[in-house]
Amino acid sequence: MIDEVDKLIKILEDISLGDYSNDIMTFTTGGHSKRIQRIAEAVGMMMVKVETREFALKLMVEQLQKLNETIKENTLQTVGSIAKALGARDKYTEGHAERVAAYSKRLALRLNLSTKETHDIQVSGVLHDIGKIGFSDQVFENSDTKVSHEIFAEIRQHPIRTRQILQGLEFLGPAIDYAAAHHEKIDGTGYPDGLAGDQIPLGAKILAVADCFDAITTTRSYQAARSTEKALELLKEISGNHLDPFLVKTFSEEIRENGMETKT
Numbered sequence: 001m002i003d004e005v006d007k008l009i010k011i012l013e014d015i016s017l018g019d020y021s022n023d024i025m026t027f028t029t030g031g032h033s034k035r036i037q038r039i040a041e042a043v044g045m046m047m048v049k050v051e052t053r054e055f056a057l058k059l060m061v062e063q064l065q066k067l068n069e070t071i072k073e074n075t076l077q078t079v080g081s082i083a084k085a086l087g088a089r090d091k092y093t094e095g096h097a098e099r100v101a102a103y104s105k106r107l108a109l110r111l112n113l114s115t116k117e118t119h120d121i122q123v124s125g126v127l128h129d130i131g132k133i134g135f136s137d138q139v140f141e142n143s144d145t146k147v148s149h150e151i152f153a154e155i156r157q158h159p160i161r162t163r164q165i166l167q168g169l170e171f172l173g174p175a176i177d178y179a180a181a182h183h184e185k186i187d188g189t190g191y192p193d194g195l196a197g198d199q200i201p202l203g204a205k206i207l208a209v210a211d212c213f214d215a216i217t218t219t220r221s222y223q224a225a226r227s228t229e230k231a232l233e234l235l236k237e238i239s240g241n242h243l244d245p246f247l248v249k250t251f252s253e254e255i256r257e258n259g260m261e262t263k264t
């Protein structure tokens with residue numbers, strides 16, 4: 001009798017620690033006292049109910065995770081649509097966000113960055129200029145190559161506005177930092193924070209290369225589109241002070257091998 005109770009207690013202790021491997025049901029058969037059998041049956045029932053609830057909980061967590069992913073995806077598409085809507089205010093930048101995202105993704109893949117990093121960089125490409133949504137009409141209508149101090153001050157604000165708009169969307173993670181730093185230059189003369197070299201996140205440096213290349217190869221209010229080779233030449237000229245030389249070199253190889261984006 002003592003042995004029987006001790007064995008049962010040991011099984012109950014194991015169960016309390018989450019070890020369900022001991023078969024409590026062996027105590028529910030004949031050969032055991034009625035009281036032991038009743039305890040074993042009650043514990044067996046309890047374990048079945050606990051396992052059922054655990055399974056239901058696991059399913060619920062999985063559903064919530066899927067729902068969370070869907071919400072993130074929908075939010076991203078909504079914010080992305082707003083970013084793309086900039087094209088409605090400025091015909092020269094139509095398709096710019098998508099092309100910068102595509103070029104940035106290609107460069108990230110060529111650099112063998114992880115899937116997560118590549119995704120963050122691609123997302124920041126779509127959203128990098130969303131802060132321009134607050135530009136006054138005079139900035140969008142400006143066609144002078146030399147901009148006034150006033151307009152330049154407004155232009156310099158857009159990465160800050162981009163951060164302000166995106167900062168509530170925590171799931172964007174480092175993509176916010178990349179977008180906010182896409183006008184920083186490696187010699188420290190960029191904006192908004194004057195970051196230099198390694199202070200600038202790699203994602204932002206990649207964006208900067210893609211952003212410059214697309215700006216040079218598309219017609220803007222202040223310039224006609226340049227050829228691919230001319231654009232790569234210009235990127236090389238500004239690498240070392242504005243852009244990261246290794247990224248420019250890798251990007252040039254990518255463009256020469258696989259061509260330009262055609263999305264408009």
Ligand SMILES: [Fe+2]
Nearest residue numbers: 128129182183
């Ligand atoms: Fe920008």
